[in-house]
Amino acid sequence: QVQLQESGPGLVKPSETLSLTCAVSGYSISSGYYWDWIRQPPGKGLEWIGTIYYTGSTAYNPSLKSRVTMSVDTSKNQISLKVRSVTAADTAVYYCARHIGGNYDYWGQGTLLTVSS
Amino acid sequence: QSALTQPASVSGSPGQSITISCTGTSSDVGAYNYVSWYQQHPGKVPKLMIYDVTNRPSGVSNRFSGSKSGNTASLTISGLQAEDEADYYCTSYTSIFTWVFGGGTKLTVL
Numbered sequence: 001q002v003q004l005q006e007s008g009p010g011l012v013k014p015s016e017t018l019s020l021t022c023a024v025s026g027y028s029i030s031s032g033y034y035w036d037w038i039r040q041p042p043g044k045g046l047e048w049i050g051t052i053y054y055t056g057s058t059a060y061n062p063s064l065k066s067r068v069t070m071s072v073d074t075s076k077n078q079i080s081l082k083v084r085s086v087t088a089a090d091t092a093v094y095y096c097a098r099h100i101g102g103n104y105d106y107w108g109q110g111t112l113l114t115v116s117s
Numbered sequence: 118q119s120a121l122t123q124p125a126s127v128s129g130s131p132g133q134s135i136t137i138s139c140t141g142t143s144s145d146v147g148a149y150n151y152v153s154w155y156q157q158h159p160g161k162v163p164k165l166m167i168y169d170v171t172n173r174p175s176g177v178s179n180r181f182s183g184s185k186s187g188n189t190a191s192l193t194i195s196g197l198q199a200e201d202e203a204d205y206y207c208t209s210y211t212s213i214f215t216w217v218f219g220g221g222t223k224l225t226v227l
Contacts, residue, residue: 046218061118109162
């Protein structure tokens, strides 16, 4: 059974960099599929952040591209997300999900990231 | 990129059918058959209901169906049940190699 588990600090100060990790079990990232980060501000809709392939190839939401970096560690079977210069608008539940062709078939449970001083 | 346009809310009575629209452009919904629909109950993780415009994953009720015409995709739920009350999101691939979600639609079963 494929499982994804996000982890992060929970609270980040404005202007700092948030770092999240998504550990994948039950499936080797190197076997294929794309791995995405998606976020959902409290009470709002889903927003696509970006996608990464096991080779390290990435694509990002144009509105976030200047602040976002995704990476993959195949030895640890995990993907990571960094968002620089965060503001209150980055407060959200962050999900990692496996996808192919836009079909997000496995999701993590999500981790709430709050930006506050 | 702009979010795909969905109605903020729709409602229907048990047993009825409802349709949720998802309007994009000729650079996303209109250009590719990579439109998916997700159901999200409060506090829960989104669940894939329809992929590639019309396909249902194993285990999803055949009361859920998808279609597309031009730049607008649609999700139809027939025989509405109380458990269908949830938020629904569409998503599409885009011509700039990204993905975009719709703003979401709250379905109320009266």
